[in-house]
Amino acid sequence: MLKNYRASILMVLTGVVLSGCLSSTEKLAMLPEPKINRPFIAGWQPSTADISDKDAHRNLQQNYNEAVKAAASDMGWTIKPLVSTNDSNLSTTFDPARYRAASRYSIDAPDIGCDVTVKENERVISNCLVNVNVGGLKGMQTPDGVHLVTGDAWGFDQSMDHFIKLEAKDGRALPELAFSKLVSANLPNSIFMYLPQDDGTWLNGGEIVQ
Known part of the structure; x- marks a missing residue:
């Protein structure tokens, strides 16, 4: 119930509602045909005069990162943010289509073989990571x-x-679908996640779109 409540709050904050009567078939019809063999996110969010395009991008970045943290907690993982050398280019471009922001997290989850080591120079080494990338926006x-x-x-x-x-640096299999479902459950309903496995899987609201 907490997850459903949190998702409802996010939808109210972003001003987006996906019609509850929309069937899975109709959802699939409105989504882009995948052209790349890797995970990606597609969706929409409102554009208003009182929120700048840069703030809209920052809000989306916050949504993604909060969803990742909630999903990791539900999986029983401990994650810690890693320093990114190029955190954001919002200050160097005026074109929303070129906005980029990236976050990375180390995963400490011994039960799936994910370990974190802190070196003497305080550098954090992890064999399992969560990568979050927020690309541009377009009308x-x-x-x-x-x-x-x-x-x-x-x-x-x-x-x-x-x-x-x-990402598993040592090549081990990670529970990508289970984790992605939890991430999806914590995103607004106007956001869809695509996974290339099983000939392509779309997630929305924590469920597989058939």
């Missing part, structure tokens, strides 16, 4: 079934390079 008309509090929207698809994915 886009929302499809039928996605209702915003305004008529304008920022859209993001696979070409914008949005993704949340697990």
Whole structure:
């Protein structure tokens, strides 16, 4: 119930509601045809005059990172942010389509073989990571079934390079689907996650879109 409540709050804050009567088939029809064999995120969020494009991007970045932290907690993992050398380019470009922000987290979860080692120079070494990338934004008309509090929207698809994915440096298999479902459950319902496994899997609201 807590997860559903948290997801409802996020939807209210972003002003986005995906129609509850929209079938999975209709959801699939409005999503982009995957052109890349890796995870990505697609979706929409409202564009309003009182929120700048940069703040809209920051809000999306916050949504992604909060969803990752909640999902990791539900998985029983301890994650810690790693320093990124190029955290954001929001200060160097005026083109929303070129906005980029990245976050990385180490995973401490001995039960799946993910270990964190802190070296003498305080450098953190982990064989398992969560990578969060927030690509650009572009003005886009929302499809039928996605209702915003305004008529304008920022859209993001696979070409914008949005993704949340697990990485195992030693090649071990990680529970990507289980983790991604939990991430998806903590994102607004206007955001969809794509996984390339099983000939392509879409997630929305923590569930597989059939």
